[in-house]
Amino acid sequence: RTVYVNGEYLPEEEAKISVFDRGFLMADAVYEVTSVLGGKLIDFAGHAERLHRSLALLDMRQPVTDAELLAIHRELVARNGIEDGLVYLQVTRGNPGDRDFAFPDPDKVKAGIVLFTQSKPGLADNPAAKTGMKVISIPDIRWGRRDIKTVQLLYPSIGKMMAKKAGCDDAWFVEDEGVVTEGTSNNAYIVKGGRIVTRQLSEDILHGITRAAILRYAREAQMVVEERAFTVAEAQAADEAFVTSASAFVMPVVEIDGVALGSGAPGPVTRRLREIYLEESRKAAI
Numbered sequence: 664r665t666v667y668v669n670g671e672y673l674p675e676e677e678a679k680i681s682v683f684d685r686g687f688l689m690a691d692a693v694y695e696v697t698s699v700l701g702g703k704l705i706d707f708a709g710h711a712e713r714l715h716r717s718l719a720l721l722d723m724r725q726p727v728t729d730a731e732l733l734a735i736h737r738e739l740v741a742r743n744g745i746e747d748g749l750v751y752l753q754v755t756r757g758n759p760g761d762r763d764f765a766f767p768d769p770d771k772v773k774a775g776i777v778l779f780t781q782s783k784p785g786l787a788d789n790p791a792a793k794t795g796m797k798v799i800s801i802p803d804i805r806w807g808r809r810d811i812k813t814v815q816l817l818y819p820s821i822g823k824m825m826a827k828k829a830g831c832d833d834a835w836f837v838e839d840e841g842v843v844t845e846g847t848s849n850n851a852y853i854v855k856g857g858r859i860v861t862r863q864l865s866e867d868i869l870h871g872i873t874r875a876a877i878l879r880y881a882r883e884a885q886m887v888v889e890e891r892a893f894t895v896a897e898a899q900a901a902d903e904a905f906v907t908s909a910s911a912f913v914m915p916v917v918e919i920d921g922v923a924l925g926s927g928a929p930g931p932v933t934r935r936l937r938e939i940y941l942e943e944s945r946k947a948a949i
């Protein structure tokens with residue numbers, strides 16, 4: 664596999680990062696994951712825009728222009744022959760040559776950038792979309808700026824392991840009184856009486872690029888959307904539930920903490936949104 668590291672395309676075995684890189688030492692780095700369908704990038708503009716925001720909020724500079732960023736994405740997709748899969752992009756604060764809590768001067772230490780691809784044949788035909796996922800709820804003990812897409816992913820990893828141990832597919836994070844924030848790596852939704860409910864944007868959740876697209880498509884299709892918090896109990900009494908992310912698109916949730924939703928199978932609103940999303944995002948892919 665060919666990867667991109669700080670201006671160079673290299674075989675993955677030859678790619679190297681300094682032990683002093685702040686992304687490695689302090690999780691002082693942000694990332695994006697863009698999906699590829701039919702060799703084309705899904706919502707590249709949305710991911711580039713969120714990258715700008717994450718970088719600005721952490722006082723970091725983007726090491727390449729947006730045009731270069733797009734060109735690198737395309738070059739890696741082409742060189743690695745990716746038909747369906749993902750492009751992972753990470754920008755780190757770079758290598759100041761020592762370990763120090765204080766940020767280095769961005770004029771002296773340039774941000775680092777790494778991109779690689781993951782091939783996922785049949786990404787849009789994931790069998791889990793037919794059966795749906797089982798989730799458990801776990802306390803949301805992440806830091807308070809979940810709107811910044813940093814690589815601090817230890818707790819989400821632990822959450823996925825907890826789900827696996829419980830015989831489930833994923834976990835939903837909950838705050839006090841059982842209010843759901845989001846999934847370990849996706850935004851969470853419920854459907855009740857045809858209304859789609861998902862938590863409002865704030866510093867408490869990641870502003871999903873797929874979320875923005877889904878809400879736009881839902882409103883265009885005259886569906887009712889409520890952006891507000893909901894509890895696990897409300898979700899367990901809902902007709903349907905689902906999650907969205909760049910790599911899972913729209914994925915049904917059929918069980919929460921052992922309670923089956925509705926019929927226990929993916930519901931019609933979820934199925935329709937998945938179809939619309941895949942169709943529209945393929946059309947708009949670049």
Ligand code: PLP
Binds near residue numbers: 845
């Ligand atoms: N929420 C969290 C915590 C995530 O990690 C992700 C994706 O990685 C999402 C939501 C979904 O965001 P997007 O649709 O931009 O992939």
